[in-house]
Amino acid sequence: MSSSPSSTFSAESYFSTQLPPSNLEHDIAGVREFVGRQKDAGRKVVFVTSGGTTVPLELNVVRFLDNFSAGTRGATSAEYFLKAGYAVIFMHRQFSLQPFSRHYSHSINPFLDFLEIESSSASSELPSSGSTPNGVTSSPQICVTPNKRDHLLEVLTVYKNVHAAGTLHTLTFVTVNDYLWLLRAVSQELSLLRRKAMYYLAAAVSDFFLPRQKMSEHKIQSGKGSLHIEMDQVPKILKPMVEDWTGKDGFIVSFKLETDQTLLIPKAQASLNRYGHQVVIGNDLNRRKFEVVFISWKEFTSQSSREDDASSSSPFRESWLRIDPHDRAKEIEEDIVEELVKRHGRWVHSGER
């Protein structure tokens, strides 16, 4: 694999040359209504992005380039944000993990395994469905086995409360194109909430894509020989997000995933420096379940810094967050969210003076 100089798309030229997804208007109408309700309720809102984006190689999609991401970070964090009283816009890769249902993956913890068919008192055969004279259906009850009840009760109770309160709004994307158009539009809607809006960008976004003009219509035939794919760079969207779409007031948290530990801090710092947002959370692919580093600006956290950058001339603050990797009941997202809720609270408060 190699890279070479190429004409790069700016965010502006991207949106003027690529087509919006067909559902965009409908999706944004839903977001607008949700944001309006949260504004009336005085609630803070976090926009969580989660899962990987795809780059289709053909217009009739047979193959695509994907970014590895089950959506664990985003789906788990969304649950903790909801518990902390936030409203959440959860924009995730279709079919990737979601808050609540993430505990019941069909592969790992299939729910069909913990349902029992209660034998009815009338007969142990399959009764036909129908009503008795007083309107009660004669289908036997299907209930959760006793040993699974406690955990499911906990999850289900919060799930129902969230639905009753209307504090979770869900959107999906598949391609990097869907993602970019939605990211911009949702950010613009959320700018209404000014400092009360947080942006938690946990999605694994494609760095490279195929502009529509370069895509083939039909399935690329394998025939003989090797396949060459030449892709363009996806525009860096943190820049317009920080400077434009979020109205400059949002609390923006981005993620940096690396496989080479030596690159992690330098790249996280370079990102914060280049875009000027609030927090970069750095994580190593193989350690991300139990260790992350928060890179932020020194000025906002001068009161309670436990781990300051060793060099006092550095503008960056570096805080490591670790949990015990063997503690199976603990999820690092609980601590990530707790820390961000504190920092966002200070951000909102500093805007009120």
Add this chain to the structure above:
Amino acid sequence: MSSSPSSTFSAESYFSTQLPPSNLEHDIAGVREFVGRQKDAGRKVVFVTSGGTTVPLELNVVRFLDNFSAGTRGATSAEYFLKAGYAVIFMHRQFSLQPFSRHYSHSINPFLDFLEIESSSASSELPSSGSTPNGVTSSPQICVTPNKRDHLLEVLTVYKNVHAAGTLHTLTFVTVNDYLWLLRAVSQELSLLRRKAMYYLAAAVSDFFLPRQKMSEHKIQSGKGSLHIEMDQVPKILKPMVEDWTGKDGFIVSFKLETDQTLLIPKAQASLNRYGHQVVIGNDLNRRKFEVVFISWKEFTSQSSREDDASSSSPFRESWLRIDPHDRAKEIEEDIVEELVKRHGRWVHSGER
């Protein structure tokens, strides 16, 4: 995108240069035990492959090339094969659709939406979990809402019967490398069943891959410029499958997916001609839910052919299978499986003479 002549891997050189997945021995031990039980029971077995294979671009996987496939064809067909009395080895892409749970996708039909917490007679608050003196837990029951019971009862009953009978064995793959090693090993185990084994190859397999020697260890840095990916062709495995791994007695059904209707029949016929197996099922990406074509050899179906190829000199038989696209209760896999069960029955019988 372009293609150029390259050294192509044969199946032999593939397996001698690429590493087997770490779970291979464990997985095959499970298959061997399953196949032994079905042989004792005199049951026919179908090996169903389902979902897309991936080609990771890095050894520490951040990006990968994927083949579009939710796994609907394979998962749905597996259910109908089970209902027809077959034992099924279901080898699918991790997290893609599976028989039974496919009806309850967390995105489209989330099961959490149809569970109710029964109010206990003791209290309407969350009781602490614990046992009363006679051993009954005090957690409230969680049961399925009445309007969802009938459908779930149907699915759950078959699911439980299949588990009790031990007629479904599940394996997963992620990469095309996992897939190829498993395909060979499972086929070799199944060759024990001779004509009673059917192979239903519905997985969407990568045509191109990156040999281990060409993969980068770390995440490819995006930097400036475009990304070039050069990939080798995956060896055509139908050849060794037909001629070697399945012991020459298996009933092999492969699929051909095309986006260009004009290529469908020629390519399906070319595939059958090249490999000499039993059936190629051709489908157009945009019509596959309601229309497929069976390409097979004329000699095996001369007794009951309804749609013979117009040219009497063609060795191929072409049978179109269509359903009403607007009939939401009908799944085309029901008819595909019914037809294949008949044809496989004749295959088994013709071996007994």
